[in-house]
Amino acid sequence: MSGTTTSDHGSHDHGSHNHGSHNHHEDPLHDRLKSYEGRANTTAGRGKDPVNEPMIRHWCEAMGDAHPAYTGPDAVAPPTMLQAWTMGGLSGHADGPASAYDEMSALLDAAGCTSIVATDCEQEYLRPLRPGDVITFDSVIESVSPRKTTRLGTGYFVTTRMDVRAGGELAGTHRFRVLKYAPAARKPKEEQKPPLRPRPVINRDNAGFWEGVAAHRLLIQRCTACATLRFPWLPGCNACGGQEWDTVEASGDGFVHSYVVMHHPPFPAFDPPYAVGLIELAEGVRMISNVVGVPYDKVRIGMPVRLEFRRCDEELELPVFRALPGTEG
Structure with a gap:
């Protein structure tokens, strides 16, 4: 089973496809942020639970997906559950030293980019996951955009990539993009333009x-x-x-x-x-x-x-x- 899917986490418009950019050669902060590209965020992370039938059942019930491939002795997990097996839940994963992502976020906070919003994610599936598979994962900071101006404010789009493995074999990748930004100053109400409906995020799938x-x-x-x-x-x-x-x-x-x-x-x-x-x-x-x-x-x-x-x-x-x-x- 292989394929890709993309989804929009920014259903309220963040201007991520209609934004201006600043000349990054005049942006020392961007030069510092670029140094984080390729740095590991998580190394040898481990899923809290193996792939299991109860989580698959709950997912399918929530999604209204009754496909027979997800039940029975030869069941596989829905591909879109890829990230679910890596999540730490409310208690999180075991504490460790600050990650490269934490360091970069602190740098952005100090520069006034204190707000964050998820914009979209993209997944690629390389093999099916089955009950009993033990999940491990590594994540890296894949890219940091030049400074962008959106309706929410000015900041940087940060993309992380997570490689998810089952029994040591690469099962899929998960890319997640956020905008870390400094909120735009609000104009007086009488100067504000009527707000626009959110823009759809258009990608290769839709x-x-x-x-x-x-x-x-x-x-x-x-x-x-x-x-x-x-x-x-x-x-x-x-x-x-x-x-x-x-x-x-x-x-x-x-x-x-x-x-x-x-x-x-x-x-x-x-x-x-x-x-x-x-x-x-x-x-x-x-x-x-x-x-x-x-x-x-x-x-x-x-x-x-x-x-x-x-x-x-x-x-x-x-x-x-x-x-x-x-x-x-």
């Missing part, structure tokens, strides 16, 4: 989906080996493992499979309370989006909805689902 949105088409991946439809977009089929695919265009019809009403926390560009639905499309896949056209307290499970594309600002258009007239609860 670019085709967003190209479809730009053309007012909701595209669903279809495995060319077994014809299984999948959403959200993934680099490989979660039914047969095939990595070749094409797309089908959704009809736009669906119904509310489940929903939540967001009251808190408030966030710029959003006006709570509002309804976020898990929409089951007519094609059988599900996606998360806003339910519009009906008061938030009238949304109901089973409510039929219809796709539309809503322009949020000059640069952003998003797929949402409008409740059909006369169907409110």
Whole structure:
């Protein structure tokens, strides 16, 4: 089993793809930060537990993934659990000397970059993990960007890479990127521009989906080996493992499979309370989006909805689902 997947941890826009940069030749701090590239952060770390069936079961229940590969005597762990086996939990891993990452963070703190936000991660899978596998891992500071100016503030994108091994054999890699920044000074309220909705993070795995949105088409991946439809977009089929695919265009019809009403926390560009639905499309896949056209307290499970594309600002258009007239609860 091999493949890659990327995900966005910066679902609230951090400006990571629309930022300015400063000339790093005039940035002595960046020169110091660059000296940390390639330095080990964790060496011979050890997972707190071997790969095990209870953790796999809890993960699959939380994700709603009932694939038979994750149960039975020949079970494997879901590939996206890769990082889970390395995490220290609330008690953390055994204390040791300060790591290179800790030293670099202190340097950034001293320079005023006291805030941090995760932006995205990328994983590569080289072999399946099975119950009983003992997990070890090493991590390094892979790269530090030149100084960047984002809507949150000015700082540096730091990428770490973790190599995860099972029984000493490389099983996968996990890259994690954060922005360590100095918060931007807030303008007086009367000078502030209306806040923008978060920008989607577009990567090699989902670019085709967003190209479809730009053309007012909701595209669903279809495995060319077994014809299984999948959403959200993934680099490989979660039914047969095939990595070749094409797309089908959704009809736009669906119904509310489940929903939540967001009251808190408030966030710029959003006006709570509002309804976020898990929409089951007519094609059988599900996606998360806003339910519009009906008061938030009238949304109901089973409510039929219809796709539309809503322009949020000059640069952003998003797929949402409008409740059909006369169907409110």
